[in-house]
Amino acid sequence: MFAKPFRVKSNTAIKGSDRRKLRADVSAAFPALSADHVSSLVPNKEELNVVKVYTHKGDAVTVYVLHRNPLFFEAEKQIYPTVYTLWQFPDLLPAFATWPPVVQKLAGGADLMLPGVVVPPQGLPEVKQGDCCAITVVRNRAPVAVGTATMSTAEMRGVGMKGRGISVLHTYMDTLWAFGDKSGPPSISAPDSEELATEEQSEEGEEASSGADGDLTTDTCCPDLQELSLNPGEPEQEEDRGHEDDGTEEEEEQEDKSPQEQMDALLLHCFLHALKCKVKKSELPLLTSTFLRNHMFSCCPNGKQLDIKKSSYKKLSKFLQSMQKQHHLVEIKELNKGVESIVDVDWKHPELRSFCPPEDSVSEEAPTEGSGDRDRPYHPPEISALYVVSARLEPLFQDSQKRKGAVLLPGEVRTVVTEYVKKNELVDEQNKNYVNINPTLCDCLLEKSEYQEVDRLKWDDLFSRTMARMQQCYQLLFPGQEPIIKKGHIEPIDISVASRGSNKKVTLIKNLELYGIDPPAVATALQHRVQASTVLTPLPGSKDRVLVQIQGNQVQQVGSLLLDQYQLPRRYIQGLDKGQKPGKKK
Incomplete structure (x- = not known):
C-alpha cells in the first residue's frame, strides 16, 4: 500500500471528540492493550495529528501521527498499527517470522509467501482469514511489516505452506515509515527454543520466497543470520553473505556512475532497443517526436524513468545528432520546417546488431487488468443489458416462474412475453401483427387513460412497453471471472x-x-x-x-x-x- 510515495490531502490536529473515538477504536481493535497503554498511544494533552492521504493507487487512508511518528493508519474502516507502534508492543499482533533478505522485497510491494515463513517449534500462530498480522525476522521479535492473513492457519497447513500467506499493507522502509523519524527496529531477542529451531533450519538452507517480485532463495543460511542488518544504508552485509539476488555487477557499475551518466546510458539503451524491436523499415521517415513518444518510452525498463533533461544532451535533437554523426546509426533530416524525422537506419551497424534487448522488457502498450494481476493482459468485458421483473409486471411473468427481482436478458423477456401471448391465445386473428389486450396486460402495460381506448398493441410496442416498465441493469463479464451485475445503465x-x-x-x-x-x-x-x-x-x-x-x-x-x-x-x-x-x- 505504501511501496510508492503517497499524496497528503490534509494534516490537522485531532479534535477532542475524535481523540476519544480513536481511543475507543484502538481498544476495540486491540483488546490486548491495557487502558494505560492506550492512553500512552493516544494521550489526552499531547498534540496528535490526523493526516489524510491518497496512496499511489488512489486508496484513501487516514494516518494518526504522534511525535512525528505515524502510530496507526485506517483503511476501509479498519485500523492497523504501524511498525513504530509494534516496536513498543511487539506482541500486539500474531507474528509470522521470515528471513532478513525478504524484508527488502516486502518494502518493494511484495506479499509474504508461505515458503518464506519460518515455522517455530511451537507452531504457527492461530489466525483466521483477514486477521491483522505482523511479520518479523528470525532471531528478532521486532515486527518489520503489517498485513492481513489470506487464509487461516489450518488452511496454511492444508496447502502444505505454499502460496500467498500474508497480504502486506505496510513495512519498515516504505513511504509510511519514511513519514516518521526513520528510526530502525529495536533488537528484541527471540525465545531460546525459537533460536535453536532457526539455527537448525538455517543449516538446512531454508528457502525464502517473496512472491510478486520473484522467489528469493537463501542457499546457505549461515549461523550468523541474526547479525544481518536491516538498515537500508548497509546493503553490503547481505551481499557478503552470498545473497546475489539483491544486486548484480551491472547495478554496482551503475552506482559508480553519476546520475547524468546513468541517464545517458539509459537513453542509449532505449534508443537501441526501440530501433531493434519497435521501428519497422516501412515506418520511415518517422518523426523524431513520434519515435520518442511511441517507441523509446515504451522500451524504458521497469522501475526507471527516461528523462532527457537529466542527460548530458538535454534535448532529443542533440542526442539524435550524436547518434547520427558519432555513431552513424541513423540519418536525420528536416523534411518540414522545424520538424525533424528519422529517414534512414543502418540496420547492419555492429552496435545495433550486437544489442540484446532484455527478455523481460514490458512495453507500456500491454495494459493490464488491475493491480493484483499485473502479468495478465487486459481484455475488455462483455457488457449486456439486463432487465429486472418489477412488482407491476409480476403477473405477466408468473407462468414462467419469474418473480419480482428476477434478472433477465432482453431475449428472455421477449420469449416470456411471446409464450404468455400464445398460451392465452391473444394474437389478433384478423391481423397477426397485433396482440389483443386482456386484463393482465391492461394492468401491466397500459396507462389509466388508455384503459378504455386501447384494446390491442403491435408486437414491437408490446415488447418496448414491457421493458420500459422493468428496472434496468447491466452485466459485466470479464474472461475467467464471475459476472458482475449492477443497477442502471453503465456510464461511459x-x-x-x-x-x-x-x-x-x-x-x-x-x-x-x-x-x-x-x-x-x-x-x-x-x-x-x-x-x-x-x-x-x-x-x-x-x-x-x-x-x-x-x-x-x-x-x-x-x-x-x-x-x-x-x-x-x-x-x-x-x-x-x-x-x-x-x-x-x-
Whole structure:
C-alpha cells in the first residue's frame, strides 16, 4: 500500500471528540492493550495529528501521527498499527517470522509467501482469514511489516505452506515509515527454543520466497543470520553473505556512475532497443517526436524513468545528432520546417546488431487488468443489458416462474412475453401483427387513460412497453471471472478538457474502473506517450473511483490508447470529439 510515495490531502490536529473515538477504536481493535497503554498511544494533552492521504493507487487512508511518528493508519474502516507502534508492543499482533533478505522485497510491494515463513517449534500462530498480522525476522521479535492473513492457519497447513500467506499493507522502509523519524527496529531477542529451531533450519538452507517480485532463495543460511542488518544504508552485509539476488555487477557499475551518466546510458539503451524491436523499415521517415513518444518510452525498463533533461544532451535533437554523426546509426533530416524525422537506419551497424534487448522488457502498450494481476493482459468485458421483473409486471411473468427481482436478458423477456401471448391465445386473428389486450396486460402495460381506448398493441410496442416498465441493469463479464451485475445503465468513460490557471489545458478521464481498467496504469502509459505530467485524484461524490488528469489536450492520445490498446468499443467512450483539431493549437 505504501511501496510508492503517497499524496497528503490534509494534516490537522485531532479534535477532542475524535481523540476519544480513536481511543475507543484502538481498544476495540486491540483488546490486548491495557487502558494505560492506550492512553500512552493516544494521550489526552499531547498534540496528535490526523493526516489524510491518497496512496499511489488512489486508496484513501487516514494516518494518526504522534511525535512525528505515524502510530496507526485506517483503511476501509479498519485500523492497523504501524511498525513504530509494534516496536513498543511487539506482541500486539500474531507474528509470522521470515528471513532478513525478504524484508527488502516486502518494502518493494511484495506479499509474504508461505515458503518464506519460518515455522517455530511451537507452531504457527492461530489466525483466521483477514486477521491483522505482523511479520518479523528470525532471531528478532521486532515486527518489520503489517498485513492481513489470506487464509487461516489450518488452511496454511492444508496447502502444505505454499502460496500467498500474508497480504502486506505496510513495512519498515516504505513511504509510511519514511513519514516518521526513520528510526530502525529495536533488537528484541527471540525465545531460546525459537533460536535453536532457526539455527537448525538455517543449516538446512531454508528457502525464502517473496512472491510478486520473484522467489528469493537463501542457499546457505549461515549461523550468523541474526547479525544481518536491516538498515537500508548497509546493503553490503547481505551481499557478503552470498545473497546475489539483491544486486548484480551491472547495478554496482551503475552506482559508480553519476546520475547524468546513468541517464545517458539509459537513453542509449532505449534508443537501441526501440530501433531493434519497435521501428519497422516501412515506418520511415518517422518523426523524431513520434519515435520518442511511441517507441523509446515504451522500451524504458521497469522501475526507471527516461528523462532527457537529466542527460548530458538535454534535448532529443542533440542526442539524435550524436547518434547520427558519432555513431552513424541513423540519418536525420528536416523534411518540414522545424520538424525533424528519422529517414534512414543502418540496420547492419555492429552496435545495433550486437544489442540484446532484455527478455523481460514490458512495453507500456500491454495494459493490464488491475493491480493484483499485473502479468495478465487486459481484455475488455462483455457488457449486456439486463432487465429486472418489477412488482407491476409480476403477473405477466408468473407462468414462467419469474418473480419480482428476477434478472433477465432482453431475449428472455421477449420469449416470456411471446409464450404468455400464445398460451392465452391473444394474437389478433384478423391481423397477426397485433396482440389483443386482456386484463393482465391492461394492468401491466397500459396507462389509466388508455384503459378504455386501447384494446390491442403491435408486437414491437408490446415488447418496448414491457421493458420500459422493468428496472434496468447491466452485466459485466470479464474472461475467467464471475459476472458482475449492477443497477442502471453503465456510464461511459468520460474524457473532457478543462482550463486551469493561465488558460492552460488539462485532460480529465473518469470511470475507468467500471471497465476493469487500472487508472494508474493508464496514467503511466499516457505519461510515456506524451511526456507530460499526470495526477490521480479521488472522483468527487464517489468512494472508489479515481480521476486521471494529464497536462494539455490529449484527447486523441487517450482515445488511441483506449480504442487500440484496450480495445474498448467506441460507444463506451464519451468525449472523443473534444480532441485538438489538426492545424489548430489550443
